[in-house]
């Protein structure tokens with residue numbers, strides 16, 4: 001899932017377009033959802049005593065009256081003979097009209113968002129039961145806000161968005177990510193002007209009078225929140241992905257006709273993205289079915305299995321939701337405590353897409369954008385809170401950094417072997433996993449003990465704030481590394497040190513396991529170290545001070561240059577950047593011939609800062625149309641961005 005708050009801006013950056021800002025969601029609906037969830041976020045004791053095998057969801061949609069009339073069949077298997085009630089989640093506010101247990105009508109016990117079905121005496125482990133529930137109502141009236149009757153361009157637009165706990169508002173189920181049904185049928189009857197997009201394969205459509213029924217079958221295991229419908233007079237168009245084995249996967253796009261021209265170009269990237277992710281993660285997990293997009297009315301994206309719902313069409317959003325087909329759909333977080341296994345992975349996959357497209361600069365630029373320096377743990381302490389689950393800083397950005405750091409700790413080859421091994425493990429594939437299970441795969445593939453790594457980054461808060469200094473004594477380089485964060489514990493990480501010497505430049509790795517540590521590095525005889533760069537490629541989420549002799553004369557070496565806007569510009573361009581600590585910035589503008597046309601410098605405080613340029617040179621002459629390069633020199637480095645002046 002990914003919420004967009006800012007529209008995409010077209011920029012002419014040398015490297016990449018910045019992905020949209022994502023923030024936590026906390027609208028009126030989710031506030032009321034929070035209250036409802038107080039008592040219904042985790043499995044009850046009774047729910048742990050059965051396994052959901054199959055659901056058939058049959059819906060008749062009445063757009064005019066905002067009503068659904070439904071029948072859901074649930075086939076379950078008993079895991080524990082002490083079960084006294086089969087408990088199905090179903091939001092109070094819907095009307096249950098009939099309940100059948102193995103074809104026998106029984107009384108309905110329905111309260112507090114749950115249907116209770118008495119289990120027969122003498123029930124045995126392995127017994128399979130079929131429950132059929134008939135119901136009607138407007139799911140939106142239940143307060144879950146997960147099934148919306150809306151409109152687009154004056155036409156009915158009906159869609160679901162059930163993550164985390166909303167499936168229960170429109171179909172009765174064991175609504176927990178830990179128990180996937182092996183298979184689900186979604187049968188939806190709508191007025192014939194509308195089309196229904198859903199999970200899996202469309203096996204039939206049946207027209208009767210002025211109504212059409214769509215028969216969708218999802219034959220891969222699926223968790224409840226990934227079951228979806230999106231309904232509109234869509235324009236449907238097709239593309240395809242050819243796997244390395246020469247298998248063909250249909251790509252089906254359900255789009256608003258008035259959006260087709262805008263989104264087509266980015267949608268066409270999807271097949272390349274599948275190829276890239278298949279190469280990194282293993283083959284697309286639902287090859288027997290399809291992949292597709294269905295536009296919906298929420299400003300973001302949702303990775304519904306085999307049919308992502310999209311409220312935008314940026315490359316980053318398409319890549320993010322696609323990556324979820326592996327991480328979130330094929331392997332689902334076992335509970336929302338572990339949502340980072342979905343969102344951190346999908347966010348990192350965006351960076352992997354930029355890396356494939358633009359090389360290491362694409363990767364590192366995106367990761368600089370994902371830096372998060374706030375508190376809190378990635379492990380979601382309170383999984384009844386949607387804002388805690390979908391915390392943009394923790395579950396998405398910092399979690400993507402955990403994978404980025406893991407990659408450097410274990411090495412590139414091992415990291416991607418870990419991902420493919422995890423994705424292929426029959427215990428987790430088309431099932432669910434916890435942080436500990438992922439950690440165990442990382443440890444068995446890498447041969448490393450990663451307990452400290454996962455504890456500090458997933459269950460701990462904040463990040464290391466390093467100070468370092470160095471001096472050379474003869475042929476020995478002494479490097480001191482300290483940590484001075486006042487919150488959280490100290491961190492244990494291998495750290496790259498780039499030694500720039502009179503005769504060569506190389507990376508030396510030190511394993512920092514103490515809060516203050518001195519390392520002695522033996523140099524080749526006669527070699528002089530001219531300069532030392534701490535974690536030169538930014539593989540650690542951190543801040544750094546260089547403190548020889550206790551004097552912070554190096555200033556900040558953490559500086560983030562953000563995308564200039566508007567770009568192209570005419571009257572004035574704004575260049576935003578982030579300072580970690582107070583420091584001096586030199587701001588230069590060069591034309592295409594490399595001539596300096598404008599320069600300025602000054603001291604800036606920590607935090608988000610901006611500089612503006614009005615397209616004039618030193619003398620106040622208005623420059624003509626062309627490409628210019630912004631160069632930002634900060635202590636310890638320099639960053640450059642391309643802008644276009646249009647007159």
Ligand SMILES: [Zn+2]
Nearest residue numbers: 001002343346
């Ligand atoms: Zn997501």
